[in-house]
Amino acid sequence: MTATAPALSRPTVLASTTRFFGRHASWIPVFAALAILIIIFGAAQGYFGNFLTPRVISSLLLDNAYLFILAVGMTFVILTGGIDLSVGAVMAFTGMLGASLLSQGVPVGVVVPTMIVIGASMGLAVGILVHYFDVQPFIASLAAMFAARGLAFMVSLASIKVQDPAILWLQSTRIQAAPGSWYITPTGIIALLVVAAGALVLAYTRFGRTIYAIGGNEQSARLMGLPVARTKILAYVVSGICAGLAGVIFTAYTGASYPLNGIGTELDTIAAVVIGGTLLTGGSGYVVGSMIGVFVYGTIKSVISFLGAEQSWTRISIGALLLLFVVVQRLIVARSNRR
Amino acid sequence: MIHIVKHRLFWPVCALIVLIIVNTIARPSFIAVTVQNGQLYGPLIDILRNSAPLMLVALGMTIVIATRGIDLSVGAIMAVSGAVALTFISGSADPNSLGTVLVAILLGVSVALVLGVWNGFLVAVVGVQPIIATLVLMLAGRGMALLITGGFITTINSAPYKFMAQGYVFGLPFAFFVSLAAILLVASAQRRTALGVLTEAVGINPEASRLAGVRSRGIIWGAYALSGLLAGFAGVLYSSNIMAADANAAGLYIELDAILAVVLGGTSLMGGKFSIAGTVIGVFTIQTLKSTITFLGVPPAVSPLFLALVVVAVVLIQSPRMRGWIGRSASAFRPTTTEAAR
Numbered sequence: 001m002t003a004t005a006p007a008l009s010r011p012t013v014l015a016s017t018t019r020f021f022g023r024h025a026s027w028i029p030v031f032a033a034l035a036i037l038i039i040i041f042g043a044a045q046g047y048f049g050n051f052l053t054p055r056v057i058s059s060l061l062l063d064n065a066y067l068f069i070l071a072v073g074m075t076f077v078i079l080t081g082g083i084d085l086s087v088g089a090v091m092a093f094t095g096m097l098g099a100s101l102l103s104q105g106v107p108v109g110v111v112v113p114t115m116i117v118i119g120a121s122m123g124l125a126v127g128i129l130v131h132y133f134d135v136q137p138f139i140a141s142l143a144a145m146f147a148a149r150g151l152a153f154m155v156s157l158a159s160i161k162v163q164d165p166a167i168l169w170l171q172s173t174r175i176q177a178a179p180g181s182w183y184i185t186p187t188g189i190i191a192l193l194v195v196a197a198g199a200l201v202l203a204y205t206r207f208g209r210t211i212y213a214i215g216g217n218e219q220s221a222r223l224m225g226l227p228v229a230r231t232k233i234l235a236y237v238v239s240g241i242c243a244g245l246a247g248v249i250f251t252a253y254t255g256a257s258y259p260l261n262g263i264g265t266e267l268d269t270i271a272a273v274v275i276g277g278t279l280l281t282g283g284s285g286y287v288v289g290s291m292i293g294v295f296v297y298g299t300i301k302s303v304i305s306f307l308g309a310e311q312s313w314t315r316i317s318i319g320a321l322l323l324l325f326v327v328v329q330r331l332i333v334a335r336s337n338r339r
Numbered sequence: 340m341i342h343i344v345k346h347r348l349f350w351p352v353c354a355l356i357v358l359i360i361v362n363t364i365a366r367p368s369f370i371a372v373t374v375q376n377g378q379l380y381g382p383l384i385d386i387l388r389n390s391a392p393l394m395l396v397a398l399g400m401t402i403v404i405a406t407r408g409i410d411l412s413v414g415a416i417m418a419v420s421g422a423v424a425l426t427f428i429s430g431s432a433d434p435n436s437l438g439t440v441l442v443a444i445l446l447g448v449s450v451a452l453v454l455g456v457w458n459g460f461l462v463a464v465v466g467v468q469p470i471i472a473t474l475v476l477m478l479a480g481r482g483m484a485l486l487i488t489g490g491f492i493t494t495i496n497s498a499p500y501k502f503m504a505q506g507y508v509f510g511l512p513f514a515f516f517v518s519l520a521a522i523l524l525v526a527s528a529q530r531r532t533a534l535g536v537l538t539e540a541v542g543i544n545p546e547a548s549r550l551a552g553v554r555s556r557g558i559i560w561g562a563y564a565l566s567g568l569l570a571g572f573a574g575v576l577y578s579s580n581i582m583a584a585d586a587n588a589a590g591l592y593i594e595l596d597a598i599l600a601v602v603l604g605g606t607s608l609m610g611g612k613f614s615i616a617g618t619v620i621g622v623f624t625i626q627t628l629k630s631t632i633t634f635l636g637v638p639p640a641v642s643p644l645f646l647a648l649v650v651v652a653v654v655l656i657q658s659p660r661m662r663g664w665i666g667r668s669a670s671a672f673r674p675t676t677t678e679a680a681r
Contacts, residue, residue: 129651133655149644312483
């Protein structure tokens with residue numbers, strides 16, 4: 001390596017870029033997502049003139065805090081080659097249960113852990129179905145989605161208002177440098193912490209590396225003696241924990257729980273993860289990409305509300321963007337297979 | 340006797356019969372069929388009538404699943420086709436004329452067909468995983484339906500349109516004849532021609548069937564187109580039942596019901612062998628189960644929980660590990676045979 005270094009003493013910008021991408025090929029989709037985000041930012045700023053303000057950017061984090069958390073969990077599952085359709089319903093169920101417990105006077109220190117444990121146990125159930133009973137991930141998680149949605153309605157058919165000061169504090173506190181400038185709420189901090197934790201776990205722990213190995217080739221991972229069963233189930237548990245936590249955050253965000261909360265959120269989450277460059281076949285992707293994917297989603301939503309257009313355009317644009325990414329991914333995979 | 344028990348439809352039929360018997364014991368009026376003005380009424384007739392949209396969707400789903408695919412977009416396609424048909428009728432000069440209604444149905448169904456062809460294109464030509472390819476439409480479809488209806492629930496007043504879901508022919512609901520026609524058409528196309536065998540071949544091993552000269556691309560494409568087309572008819576029927584195009588509620592969760600019906604009927608989600616008769620029985624089972632849940636006084640909103648439990652039970656029974664356990668515990672009762680086998 002040192003011997004070849006002098007020969008490359010004057011690398012052109014282009015050559016070094018090629019080399020960089022050659023070594024970090026799996027990061028290309030993440031950069032593509034980042035590029036799309038910047039293009040949307042630029043276009044919106046050019047069109048509206050007042051889009052790129054600290055207020056708008058800060059509110060992206062605030063409004064989508066629950067989606068960041070869900071996307072982290074979903075990234076774990078998709079990296080193993082699975083999918084989790086239950087996250088939106090689990091979020092609604094834990095939110096309903098939490099709100100109902102709080103209204104009965106259960107202290108918040110008990111309620112929040114309960115919500116997270118319930119999310120984790122639903123994830124565990126899906127994981128066991130997937131791994132031990134060979135149920136296809138989307139059927140197992142679809143069943144969990146229906147179970148959670150039914151349970152949410154069982155708690156209450158109407159919405160429950162949350163008056164607990166600790167939960168409301170998560171949302172109402174604004175840590176702000178100066179009035180009108182950048183701000184962040186505790187929910188936003190939690191979301192960023194979850195993203196950071198997810199990224200670190202995937203990159204630097206044995207569990208994280210095993211997830212990539214399973215997504216790359218489950219058979220090989222098993223032959224290498226990696227703990228496939230434990231890791232695969234744990235990925236669904238992580239997603240469940242994230243869904244439970246998202247239930248807390250979403251309850252804080254809306255100040256109330258409604259059993260129909262989060263319908264279609266699983267689709268938004270999957271779309272964000274895929275736009276963030278995670279391959280649906282598993283084995284390749286990053287939590288940071290998913291975070292960018294959620295930013296893209298949130299920005300499209302903001303742009304559409306800036307335009308004053310109908311919010312149904314959000315889903316259509318996300319669907320179109322998802323399509324674009326899936327087709328591009330498909331082409332990339334086809335090319336690398338041919339190689 | 341063993342021949343009957345071994346038949347692949349034995350357990351699905353048993354489940355349906357048990358469900359009907361339980362219902363009849365709980366409320367004897369369940370199997371009562373009354374005749375008024377030459378038209379049949381009763382809970383069983385309601386099941387025949389209300390199961391029509393699910394029947395259409397489940398038939399399409401059966402063929403898609405047989406090719407080792409899945410179609411998650413059927414509910415969204417239903418919403419779109421209902422929205423298109425009703426928007427046309429509400430905008431027309433004479434909502435009560437048969438011509439207007441026929442054009443509306445044709446429009447709704449053709450849009451659905453186009454969406455189905457689009458799904459098929461993504462899966463068969465581009466090579467996207469079926470679940471994701473149809474997820475795109477599942478995401479975007481309801482948005483499209485909302486745009487078509489302008490974000491409102493379009494309601495109409497049109498006698499011919501109403502007839503489809505609520506009218507009677509020969510004493511039986513018209514909707515039942517629609518599902519009957521669909522069953523016969525799909526079954527004869529799949530079972531009286533080589534198409535069914537080719538479909539199963541594609542589902543069992545796409546690569547091998549391609550090498551054997553089966554044009555798998557066209558067969559897969561056709562399966563999604565058929566699923567879209569049938570979902571379109573289902574959307575028209577659904578909107579005719581409530582005489583409104585509700586972009587959010589139309590066909591909500593029908594994907595799971597349809598998949599469940601297919602699985603209950605004994606078709607494996609891994610593709611390959613499929614059973615149209617099984618799907619028909621599965622649809623009736625689900626519809627009966629739903630009417631049971633309603634009868635028990637459970638709020639309809641909670642009913643997904645029961646369906647989820649049924650799905651889990653069915654997939655568990657189908658799983659190889661569970662079968663292994665059952666087989667082992669069965670052989671534990673026959674110690675002599677195991678000794679002899681050793």
